Amino acid sequence: MIFFYSTLPFIEIFIITIILNYILSFVWNTKSMDLVWGFLAFLLLVAISGFFYLPVLHKIMLLLGNAAVIAFIIIFQPELRMALSKLSLKGKRVKEITEFDKFLNQLTNSTYKLADKRIGALIVLENEDSLQEYAQKAVILEANFSSELLETIFAITTPLHDGAVIIRDRTILAAAVILPLAEDTKEISKAMGTRHRAGLGLSYVTDALIIVISEETGKVSIARDGIMTRGVKSDRFKGIIKSIFNPPSKTSLKEKFKIKEWIKK
8 A cells, every 4th residue: 555655746747747758749730839838937937936936926826826727728728729620530530440340240241141052132332422313223221231131131031132232331221222224335244144244333423332243153252443343251341441441431531521610609
């Protein structure tokens, strides 16, 4: 117990150091840095007046200190807003990454479960280009994504299995979607089926990522930017999707814009 109390001053110094370092990291090399030096000089005068017992000066400095704290908060309002926003965004990003990983695991499991059963499927992951024009001609679901729902949609006994599914931001937007077929060219294999042609066709006109499961071979293919990658294994499948739909990078750009707008207010 004695050891614990003896270490408290060091713990206190460590915590104060972290707080000061965090604050200075936001104002370093900014116009506000000159005010920081002035504030530190003020604190030094308070310490000197107390150490050398200069009662009048010390009292004046303490009275001014109350006003200085309020002035500090007003002057550094943008930096304080930025600091608080950054702290909240860290927690939000961790949560978003966790939700994305959960979605990716479910999508991967469902995809390769369908492939093992030789159940054909066409799954479209919407990116920046809107797929609303295709969705509105199909069956709108707007349902939270789940492995069970995706597998049920593509079950042969269901009326929605003959078509594509569009997934928008971890939500199944629509099912039984009709996609444009790729035209016959030298690059397209004659053995390529309707699902593969549809996936490739959409990849020519949008930035979506299209997952194609062949009912003949049970192999998984991915189409994007007019290129069809066939026989994709589960590990590579996850890597491709993560490289395109990486939540931290997308979120950070949106949130940075929001923070800038907030600071301007």
